Amino acid sequence: MPFYVEEDAEENEQKIYESLLVKDPKIFTILSTELAQRILQVLSKQPSSAMDVARKLKQHEQKIYYHFRNLERAGLIKLIKTEKRVGAVAKIYAAQYPVVSFKLFNHKSISGIKTKANEVKFFEPFLDNGKLNAIIVVGSPDPHGKYGAQASDGIAAIDIALFLGHLTRDSPLPNYKLDTEMKEEDYKNNNLILVGGPKTNNAVERINKSMPLYFDYHREWNIVSPFSKQVYVEEDIGILAKMKNPFNEEKHVLVIAGKRFKGTKAGILALLKKLKEVEKGNRFDAAAIAKVVQGIDRDADGKIDDVRFLE
Numbered sequence: 001m002p003f004y005v006e007e008d009a010e011e012n013e014q015k016i017y018e019s020l021l022v023k024d025p026k027i028f029t030i031l032s033t034e035l036a037q038r039i040l041q042v043l044s045k046q047p048s049s050a051m052d053v054a055r056k057l058k059q060h061e062q063k064i065y066y067h068f069r070n071l072e073r074a075g076l077i078k079l080i081k082t083e084k085r086v087g088a089v090a091k092i093y094a095a096q097y098p099v100v101s102f103k104l105f106n107h108k109s110i111s112g113i114k115t116k117a118n119e120v121k122f123f124e125p126f127l128d129n130g131k132l133n134a135i136i137v138v139g140s141p142d143p144h145g146k147y148g149a150q151a152s153d154g155i156a157a158i159d160i161a162l163f164l165g166h167l168t169r170d171s172p173l174p175n176y177k178l179d180t181e182m183k184e185e186d187y188k189n190n191n192l193i194l195v196g197g198p199k200t201n202n203a204v205e206r207i208n209k210s211m212p213l214y215f216d217y218h219r220e221w222n223i224v225s226p227f228s229k230q231v232y233v234e235e236d237i238g239i240l241a242k243m244k245n246p247f248n249e250e251k252h253v254l255v256i257a258g259k260r261f262k263g264t265k266a267g268i269l270a271l272l273k274k275l276k277e278v279e280k281g282n283r284f285d286a287a288a289i290a291k292v293v294q295g296i297d298r299d300a301d302g303k304i305d306d307v308r309f310l311e
Contacts, residue, residue, distance in 0.1 A: 003117035011107065015164070017115050020075055021101040027100065029225040030070045035059065039067050040076065040095050044064035047094035048269070053136065054173045120167055122242075125252035126191050135255075136161065136176040136189035139201035144180050150187060151179075153264040156238040160193065163272050165310060179203045187247040196264055197221060197257045202259055206291030211255060212282070212290035213239040221259050225292060227284035228311050238263030239280060240270055242289035250273055262304055270307045283311040 002021040030036060035057070042053050050068050054061040071077045077093045084090075099178035103279065126134040134266050139151025157176065177186065179202040185205070198205035198215050215221045216231070223232040223239055238258030256271060258264035270278060270293040286303045292311045295304035 002101065003100060003121075005117070010303075016120055017099045018097055018121070019101045020097040022074075022100060022102050025102050027074045027076075028068075028102075030074050030076075031100065033067075035063070036071065038066050039071065042094040043077055043093055044098065049083075049092055049200065051090065053121040102143060112291050114120075118279075119163075119275060122279060123164070123167060126193060126254065127167060129162075130167075132164060132168050132175055134193050135182075136193045136195065137179055137182060137201065137203045138176060140178045140180045142180075145200075145205070147199050149200045152195050153196045153200065153258070155180075155260040156256075156261070156268050157193075157195040159268050159272060160195065177288050187245075189248070189251075190245075192245065192253045194226045194253060194255045194257070197259060200255070201222050203257060206257075207253065208244050210243075211239075212243060212288050213292060214233065214243050215257070215259070223259060223263075224291065225311060226248075226292070227282050227288070230292075230311070232310070233259075234263075234268060235260040236262040237310070238265070238267035238270075238293055238294040238295070240267045240289075240291045240293065262295050265304050266293045266307050267291075269295065269304065270272045270309070274307065277309055283309070 002019045004017045004019040006017070038057055039053055042048060042056055048056070048147060050064045051061055054064040057064070058140070061166040068077065072079070076096055080092055080094045081092045082089050122191050126132065128175060136157055138154030138157050139149070141150055141152070141154065143150050155255060161175065182203055187203075189309045192203065194201060194204050196204060198208045198217070199221055212227075213223060213225050214226050219231065220233075223237060225232070235258075241257065243253050243255070245253045256264060256267040270291060278289065278291055282290045291309055291311055293307045296306040296308055298302055298306045
């Protein structure tokens with residue numbers, strides 16, 4: 001995915017935008033009219049139909065349809081859904097890219113970019129202007145919760161913290177909480193990064209039934225996938241899911257968990273080493289960032305060092 005990086009020397013920060021990298025400069029002809037630009041402005045704020053845009057811009061509907069066809073053909077807008085309206089079907093479109101770029105010729109690139117654009121995009125809900133905008137929640141190492149369990153996979157969160165350290169600066173401390181320290185307002189007012197399975201992490205247990213992939217405590221905490229109808233029983237299998245916060249739809253949750261420590265570690269390795277594959281979504285539903293992964297010991301030293309995606 002191409003990105004446009006905008007340097008702000010005064011603020012000493014970077015702003016990163018997704019960009020449509022075009023090969024045919026004729027696309028700029030489509031963008032040369034003021035009306036096409038105004039349409040994109042409207043669709044960037046709220047997905048709409050051509051009729052909605054025509055009314056908002058006080059333009060003839062056929063003229064808007066003409067620009068919609070050109071913008072869709074160029075890949076600048078996309079049909080995202082349809083709605084039934086008074087016996088008809090309305091096509092709802094959304095703007096896709098805030099930036100369009102065209103490389104004139106190959107030249108020496110600038111190295112040493114401070115931020116990693118793909119990673120920043122994936123973690124966008126959990127980052128805000130270079131600062132962590134989430135609570136990392138790990139299970140308490142003491143016996144706790146309805147199952148009296150002791151968490152051992154909280155140490156795996158260290159790798160996530162080190163990774164996020166490359167994407168953030170000057171984040172307020174502390175950035176984590178034990179599951180036993182979480183209050184109701186913490187669940188409702190924050191983005192959450194949850195590490196560990198529901199048996200040892202109360203926060204994961206609380207949202208287990210809302211997760212796209214979940215743990216079945218009736219079956220020894222096996223992982224259940226509604227997408228494939230599969231039940232995973234191995235201890236080296238974990239899940240990675242990015243979803244809306246069930247306590248607050250305006251917030252997000254990232255869950256990395258396994259039936260045992262090996263499964264949680266596999267989920268973390270998948271996130272940190274193979275993010276592009278994670279971004280593709282579930283094999284049975286690409287719209288859902290919900291992956292099932294299995295840890296692999298490539299060098300046979302008894303430690304998981306790689307993963308394979310099961311779905």
